[in-house]
Amino acid sequence: MSQHRAKHSVNRRDFVRQGSSAVALGMFLSNGIFRSANAEESAKLAIEGGPRAVTVGAGSGKRWGEPELRQLQEMLNQSTLFYWGGPQTALLKKRFQEVCPVKYVQTCSSGTAALHIAVASAGIGLGDEVITSPITDIGTVIGVIYQQAVPVFADLGPATFNLDPGDVEKRITPRTRAIIAVHLMGNPCDMEALRQIADRHNLVLIEDCCQAWGAKYRGKPIGTIGDFACFSLQNSKHVTCGDGGVVGTNSDQFGPNIQRFGDKGYDRTRGLGLEVFATNYRMSEPQAAVAAAQLTRLEGIAEKRSRLGNLLTEIISGCPGIMPHQVHPEDRAVYWYYMFRLKLNELRCNRSQFVRALQAEGVPAIGGYIGKPLYAEPVFQKHAFFAGRWPVKEMGLTKVDYTQHHCPEAEAILTTCIRLPVTEFMEEEYIRQVGAAIRKVAKYYAA
Numbered sequence: 001m002s003q004h005r006a007k008h009s010v011n012r013r014d015f016v017r018q019g020s021s022a023v024a025l026g027m028f029l030s031n032g033i034f035r036s037a038n039a040e041e042s043a044k045l046a047i048e049g050g051p052r053a054v055t056v057g058a059g060s061g062k063r064w065g066e067p068e069l070r071q072l073q074e075m076l077n078q079s080t081l082f083y084w085g086g087p088q089t090a091l092l093k094k095r096f097q098e099v100c101p102v103k104y105v106q107t108c109s110s111g112t113a114a115l116h117i118a119v120a121s122a123g124i125g126l127g128d129e130v131i132t133s134p135i136t137d138i139g140t141v142i143g144v145i146y147q148q149a150v151p152v153f154a155d156l157g158p159a160t161f162n163l164d165p166g167d168v169e170k171r172i173t174p175r176t177r178a179i180i181a182v183h184l185m186g187n188p189c190d191m192e193a194l195r196q197i198a199d200r201h202n203l204v205l206i207e208d209c210c211q212a213w214g215a216k217y218r219g220k221p222i223g224t225i226g227d228f229a230c231f232s233l234q235n236s237k238h239v240t241c242g243d244g245g246v247v248g249t250n251s252d253q254f255g256p257n258i259q260r261f262g263d264k265g266y267d268r269t270r271g272l273g274l275e276v277f278a279t280n281y282r283m284s285e286p287q288a289a290v291a292a293a294q295l296t297r298l299e300g301i302a303e304k305r306s307r308l309g310n311l312l313t314e315i316i317s318g319c320p321g322i323m324p325h326q327v328h329p330e331d332r333a334v335y336w337y338y339m340f341r342l343k344l345n346e347l348r349c350n351r352s353q354f355v356r357a358l359q360a361e362g363v364p365a366i367g368g369y370i371g372k373p374l375y376a377e378p379v380f381q382k383h384a385f386f387a388g389r390w391p392v393k394e395m396g397l398t399k400v401d402y403t404q405h406h407c408p409e410a411e412a413i414l415t416t417c418i419r420l421p422v423t424e425f426m427e428e429e430y431i432r433q434v435g436a437a438i439r440k441v442a443k444y445y446a447a
């Protein structure tokens, strides 16, 4: 303990020296961001009684109001609240296609439902392998498992937090049928590489856009490069109706399936008998009314969050011990959260100390995201998906064993990442102060 303190005080002197040269350098720079950041950095940490780096509020506002009310009133004048033939559903689909221009669209009850509909519509079934990210909402793979297919988890880019195409390709076997690309935190995956891999191996490419409303890959709307686009309208997402989802596709092969797989197998256009087996994932008109109104807000939300997140990256880039959220310069990330990592070998603290110091500065930082990679959760470790059993494995149709599964980078991400809320109600000054707080804490703990 005392040894640690001694090392630490040497480090403090180093910090002061480095800090003063940085201030001197700052005098030659006309950039106000860095000058004010340096002023913050030379102050004592708030956790040790110094002044807080964040003095302005995070901002707040209402996520729903007039447009939603108008749409709900219109809905109440209807004689039916059922989705099929419903004007709110039609409006939601039309506005969805303005955001994500695809030929076939089906509204549904959740992002999980959207993904299940995509997997089922693509004909993925017994023993088929689907490669995806181990750091995501469990909803990404629920549909895969219910179709008796097998999620295979590939490793991630260290700071994009998205699938590493090289590792995806390594995990392809003769049973692989699809890739689900999760645009984590609203940061677009490397779709060109994933599309090429999918085409080379004849795989279906599904985009999990649940955290990526309004994102763009090289200028193209998210969801338009894969074979399916799956979105969530759950409360925490950029736009919401409480719970809901949308699935879309341009594929004339799969497109006609999505309605039936969201609606108990009923084909409402052709009135056929039950040719496929599916569950009820329908979205009702009240939800569609709210969601349709929410989409009028999306561009503003996406533009603001994208700008704020990129600004934060600009401020914390080059800071010791910090790995900023890595976004391709030609992409638009929409920052569901801003996520960055600590390089713990460059810092004399652990993550919880860093997070507590940030919180004391007035930053609502959260250490970590999901508790563990999905494959490490008990239900995967025990292969206990269906009443404690996993028929696919018992029947010998898969060799996948989650106790042997490892994605080292994903595991490292989860133990070193910090999440910051980004909202459309924040001002640039707030983000500048958050950035200054990160720099201040990182400089203090720099090894």
Ligand SMILES: *Cc1c(COP(=O)(O)O)cnc(C)c1O
Binding pocket: 109, 110, 111, 112, 113, 136, 137, 138, 139, 140, 182, 184, 208, 210, 211, 232, 233, 234, 243, 244, 245
């Ligand atoms: C939210 C989310 C889902 C699931 O959406 P629900 O509407 O909650 O079912 C799936 N994948 C990702 C990446 C998500 O963030």
